[in-house]
Amino acid sequence: MILACLKWVTHPGEPHDERFAGISPADQSALEFALVQAAALGLGVTAVTVGPAGAEKVLRDALACGAQRAVRIHSAGTLSSAEVADALAAAAPAARWVWCGDYSLDRGTGSVPAYLAAALDAQQALGVISVAWQGDGVVATRRLDGGRRELLSVAAPAVISVEGATAHLRRAGLGALRAAASATIDVVHPAAPAHIDEAVVRAYRPRARALAAPLGEQPLDRLRALAATGAATATRVETVTLAPPAAAARIAAALREWGYLD
Amino acid sequence: MTARSVPTDRDVDVVVVGGGPAGSCAALVAARAGLSVVLLERGPFPGSKNMYGGVVYPRILDELIPEWWNDVPIQRWVTRRSTMLLTETQALTVDFRAGAWGAPPYNGATAYRPDFDNWLACHAQAAGAQLITSTTATGLLRDSAGTVIGVRTDRPDGDLTAHVVIACDGVNSFLAKEAGLYEHTDAKHFTLGVKETLALPKHVIDERFGVRGREGVDIEIIGATGGVNGGGFLYTNLDTIAIGVVLKLSKLGAQQQRPEQIIATLKQHPAIAPLVQDGELKEYSAHIIPEAGLTMMPKMTTDGMLVAGDAAALCLAAGIWLEGVNFAMASGMYAGQAAVEAVQANDTSAVGLAGYQRRLSDTFVLKDHRKLRRAPALVLSDRVQHLYPGMVANVVERMFRVDNPNPKPGVRRIFNQERKRAGVRRRDLLRDGWTGFRSFG
Numbered sequence: 044m045i046l047a048c049l050k051w052v053t054h055p056g057e058p059h060d061e062r063f064a065g066i067s068p069a070d071q072s073a074l075e076f077a078l079v080q081a082a083a084l085g086l087g088v089t090a091v092t093v094g095p096a097g098a099e100k101v102l103r104d105a106l107a108c109g110a111q112r113a114v115r116i117h118s119a120g121t122l123s124s125a126e127v128a129d130a131l132a133a134a135a136p137a138a139r140w141v142w143c144g145d146y147s148l149d150r151g152t153g154s155v156p157a158y159l160a161a162a163l164d165a166q167q168a169l170g171v172i173s174v175a176w177q178g179d180g181v182v183a184t185r186r187l188d189g190g191r192r193e194l195l196s197v198a199a200p201a202v203i204s205v206e207g208a209t210a211h212l213r214r215a216g217l218g219a220l221r222a223a224a225s226a227t228i229d230v231v232h233p234a235a236p237a238h239i240d241e242a243v244v245r246a247y248r249p250r251a252r253a254l255a256a257p258l259g260e261q262p263l264d265r266l267r268a269l270a271a272t273g274a275a276t277a278t279r280v281e282t283v284t285l286a287p288p289a290a291a292a293r294i295a296a297a298l299r300e301w302g303y304l305d
Numbered sequence: 306m307t308a309r310s311v312p313t314d315r316d317v318d319v320v321v322v323g324g325g326p327a328g329s330c331a332a333l334v335a336a337r338a339g340l341s342v343v344l345l346e347r348g349p350f351p352g353s354k355n356m357y358g359g360v361v362y363p364r365i366l367d368e369l370i371p372e373w374w375n376d377v378p379i380q381r382w383v384t385r386r387s388t389m390l391l392t393e394t395q396a397l398t399v400d401f402r403a404g405a406w407g408a409p410p411y412n413g414a415t416a417y418r419p420d421f422d423n424w425l426a427c428h429a430q431a432a433g434a435q436l437i438t439s440t441t442a443t444g445l446l447r448d449s450a451g452t453v454i455g456v457r458t459d460r461p462d463g464d465l466t467a468h469v470v471i472a473c474d475g476v477n478s479f480l481a482k483e484a485g486l487y488e489h490t491d492a493k494h495f496t497l498g499v500k501e502t503l504a505l506p507k508h509v510i511d512e513r514f515g516v517r518g519r520e521g522v523d524i525e526i527i528g529a530t531g532g533v534n535g536g537g538f539l540y541t542n543l544d545t546i547a548i549g550v551v552l553k554l555s556k557l558g559a560q561q562q563r564p565e566q567i568i569a570t571l572k573q574h575p576a577i578a579p580l581v582q583d584g585e586l587k588e589y590s591a592h593i594i595p596e597a598g599l600t601m602m603p604k605m606t607t608d609g610m611l612v613a614g615d616a617a618a619l620c621l622a623a624g625i626w627l628e629g630v631n632f633a634m635a636s637g638m639y640a641g642q643a644a645v646e647a648v649q650a651n652d653t654s655a656v657g658l659a660g661y662q663r664r665l666s667d668t669f670v671l672k673d674h675r676k677l678r679r680a681p682a683l684v685l686s687d688r689v690q691h692l693y694p695g696m697v698a699n700v701v702e703r704m705f706r707v708d709n710p711n712p713k714p715g716v717r718r719i720f721n722q723e724r725k726r727a728g729v730r731r732r733d734l735l736r737d738g739w740t741g742f743r744s745f746g
Contacts, residue, residue, distance in 0.1 A: 062349070062350045062353070062419075062423065086671075214461060214462075215460065215461045216461040216462035216463070217437070217440065217458055217460040217461070217464075217465060218461055218462050219462070220437055220440075220460065221343070221435060221437065222385060224435055228419050
């Protein structure tokens with residue numbers, strides 16, 4: 044089974060008006076890849092979303108485009124990425140290929156695909172910018188720093204998240220659109236989350252960092268060093284000429300002295 | 306709801322093109338009668354493409370949705386109607402207020418059409434019509450005899466056959482033209498409506514326009530369109546106001562003026578500026594309006610097809626009456642009724658659909674247009690647009706001016722002096738007066 048995960052998002056300015064809700068171009072690309080792969084492998088696509096009854100419109104659109112089954116995981120509130128991934132994995136534990144958008148309309152964290160890969164114990168290729176088909180597998184291209192690219196050879200089971208410009212979702216036929224309007228949508232009520240992800244609700248606190256003691260012979264010097272933010276004293280410029288092993292050791296010692304290494 | 310029929314030789318009984326007021330009312334009526342109905346809308350939802358945002362007179366809805374006022378998404382109930390006559394520095398206003406219009410069964414309301422149209426389409430869906438959005442009807446399907454048997458859409462596998470096509474695809478209807486229902490179209494029959502929506506706090510609108518709660522104001526303006534024949538308007542929404550002008554296309558082109566400049570000039574008029582001051586521009590939009598009334602109306606029926614709403618040029622622009630949505634809703638409703646009759650009688654030829662024309666003729670839809678057939682030309686004439694406002698404003702100014710120690714002059718004398726100064730010939734004045742009397746009297 045191939046799973047296409049579609050995040051239904053309401054417009055931030057009109058959160059209660061479902062006319063302005065929808066899915067991102069990235070999710071549309073994911074659905075298109077799922078449909079193309081399904082045709083090549085002779086499998087069916089299941090479109091799934093998490094949300095209230097209003098979210099079924101995107102599922103009907105997916106059915107009209109060619110998905111065979113649609114599942115709505117009922118949720119009237121906000122779930123964390125881990126909870127969404129758990130619910131998706133529970134709804135489709137046998138999914139061989141899972142296609143997700145790299146970002147949603149509300150520009151969330153983009154972390155659901157990674158959580159989902161963990162929950163399904165599947166390979167992951169995230170933030171993919173192009174896809175090539177290789178037998179039963181996929182060669183996914185990812186962006187790296189400096190304009191470089193990374194090619195990933197992905198085999199099932201796998202979760203792949205794609206960017207929005209990677210594919211253009213096909214236009215549904217009129218007959219399919221009419222049929223989808225009355226198609227059955229399976230509604231799943233997720234189990235209550237087994238744990239509360241405190242990281243989601245906890246206020247942001249920067250991690251504590253060990254700082255080196257201020258330098259100075261006298262207390263006043265040390266106070267001055269602290270008051271001057273340490274910029275003048277802690278980053279002493281020192282030019283040395285050493286062999287590579289000695290240079291590395293010297294750099295590590297300096298970093299340790301300045302408090303960057305424990 | 307009646308049990309839905311299943312047509313054997315067509316995909317559906319009725320396909321309605323256009324999810325505006327006409328289309329939704331047509332779909333609502335046909336679906337309630339048990340026909341299978343598809344309502345095609347080119348936008349992502351009904352009303353999404355709509356630029357209109359004025360006054361709706363929903364009285365006709367009494368026949369379709371009992372106590373519609375309980376859930377209709379309107380902005381304000383119009384309880385004040387004003388007509389302003391403007392010159393560059395003068396303003397003469399006739400102002401009327403009716404408290405009764407602010408309570409059931411109401412009269413008119415300002416509304417955002419994306420909300421209003423969507424609400425109406427939801428009623429059609431609830432009655433059983435199937436709404437298909439983001440789909441444009443690109444042409445007609447005909448059988449070998451030339452009878453319209455459906456529409457072609459821009460979707461793959463996009464042909465949809467039906468016993469009756471009801472074209473409510475708006476002004477400049479491609480379907481009505483393709484069906485040959487328009488003998489000719491002329492740019493002089495159209496006006497261009499342009500509008501700015503300005504945001505203001507509700508309490509500021511209430512104070513400036515002298516209203517409270519959901520009370521609203523509709524101001525029609527003559528004589529501030531920069532030499533281009535047309536008119537202006539100013540409506541109050543809940544926390545926005547809509548100000549705009551309606552301009553005769555041929556004159557606008559000939560004078561090479563920009564509509565946004567004309568609105569900007571109108572907003573600077575001494576009588577208007579205090580009303581719109583500090584309004585934050587939220588939207589600028591434009592729309593073509595069929596304003597020539599009977600002169601430009603197409604044939605309403607052909608074999609297998611009806612045309613309603615703006616597509617049938619059913620817009621009444623007669624000076625003090627500027628109405629379109631009520632005519633659209635009524636014509637859609639009658640088109641739906643005629644389609645039901647024809648399908649049930651198994652005769653969807655032009656003869657079988659003739660009930661539509663009969664209903665239009667027997668009701669306000671065409672009676673008002675016939676009665677006011679001379680009004681659009683009169684209202685948009687050069688004299689009414691460019692000579693009379695200044696003449697009347699000068700008469701009133703001299704009437705109220707105190708020129709002591711001179712005695713007050715007689716009104717008749719002032720009028721004759723101002724008429725001559727404006728260059729208005731007596732016989733033209735009499736002719737226009739007679740035309741106006743026959744139209745409005």
